[in-house]
Amino acid sequence: MTAPMTFEGRVAWVFPDDFHTTEILGAENMYVTDPDVLAEICMRDFDPRFNELTEPGDILVAGRNLGYGQPNELAMKAMRAVGIALVIAESFGPMFERTNHFLGIPILVCPGIAGAVDRWDEIKVDWPAGLVTLPDGSTLKGPPPSPRRVELARAGGWSNLTDPELGSREGSAA
């Protein structure tokens, strides 16, 4: 899987500040792992038609601290299953940020984004540049992802990286 580095898509949802991603599936579904079932139940409590209405390439937007506390990894698996290609937030919880980069999911910090878009707005994102173009043509800018994070997204996650990185342990000091 090779993720695209620029995105044009609709805003599938705008989450509030401090959103706990367990809500995406509900704590009662913490043992579900089948992607089809995850897609079906994804966001059911917010919009029962979320899976049906969301298209591949759609984008999630959030306020500050998305995935705070202990973020639910299955929730992002579900989001990928429904086609979410990119997540933009004013800030991310540290675990959410790290884990999604590791899994190769493009995520972008972009101050001001939550108040600048509504659901189903179409936006363009140059992810490596951290640049978001809003429907009216104006732009917002966030810190560009590090080269390593872009590389991780290109590879479709750390597990798909080539072997040299895996072989680096022998020479490491600590």
Add this chain to the structure above:
Amino acid sequence: MLQTLTQKVYARTAGRDSVEVGEEVSVRPDRIMTYEWPGYTDKFIGLLKERNGSDAVFDPDRYVVFVDHLVTRGDDEELERRQTTLDWAARVGIHLHDRMGIGHQVASELGYAVPGTLVAHIDPHISTLGPFGTIGVGFHQMLLEAWLTERLTVNVPDTVQVDFSGELRPGVDGRDVIHHMIRECGADGLLGMVVEFGGPGLETMNLADRQALCGQILFTGAESAVMETDDLALDFIEQAVGRRVEPVVGDAAAPVADRIELDLGDVQPMIALPGNSTADHMAPIEAVLGTPLQRGFIGSCASGRYEDLEAAAAMLAGKQVAPGFELIVVPTSNAIRDRAERNGLLSTLEASGARIAGSSCDTCFGYAHPMGDGVNCISSGVLNIRGRMGSVKSDIFLASVRTVAASALEGRIADPRELLEVHA
């Protein structure tokens, strides 16, 4: 270059003299830990085989697995999963601790938490090791990287210094301190930082309160928390490792993102209202006094320690929990349970109507003793989101062990300070 304790720990594990905040570095954690959980341990084993052709690890001594979740039903699924993990650990020589209690506690009892070290885990509540001078960080799936390479690519976190003065008032404990901090700082107030706790007030807190505070620090947005190690902490570590260890400290003049002072005497009993642990859900107990309850839970990695059981037993001694109220007590580890049993705490709790369950994580996330529809629970567990402890139609109020005990007697949310005044 002046370095905080956090920077020193990241620098050493990165094989460097110093590191800068935000810098991307490759660290080799002193310990790489997980608990057994489907989608993690099985995935680690699978990926090791796939990538290395063997499920062995390079330096087995660095790896620790705890079996503490999904252990209370005894069904085939549980047994098969556990046997697979046990066989693997024995075969490749990594440390495995099977049902000794909650790993975040057992890790400190077994000496895995020593000053100035970095522990990587799948679960962010590993910050519970902070009182021993250890920085515990949660990585979820990213721990795969450490499982395969012993290393993790991370950005060096910033440090916030929190200094305590004063002393906790009777009826107030470490859980109230974290709830107070979330209310004051916000759920992202300390985003991505390591909180370094110190100040004269810290020495007045017992270890259980320190562990509870550090273990819940993620709800301030923080990456982890670590504390100055005084004699109380060093004595505990000595017991665990069999020798006296030295504290590891940062440079006092190292720049930090922020300095916060908190007078522990200002902290009042707090309740985290059902649904979330954000600042707007943190309420002084007065706001919800009298709320009817059917269930109480004392336990989790953020409660249920000896000092907690002692406090609960002192409040419940010679009394009965309210009719129809179910109080479940889960000692944090087998060692704590044994000590509490020897010293009569468990019989005191049982005589008051409490039910003592085996040491595990299972009640905290509804795998054991799931709550039914319409039940209100007062809990010293770690999380209060909808459905966390059973039915999505049940509600969880998070509180200190003292508030749980006081509320158990009345069958509604009650102020522990009132009960303690009656005693006085």
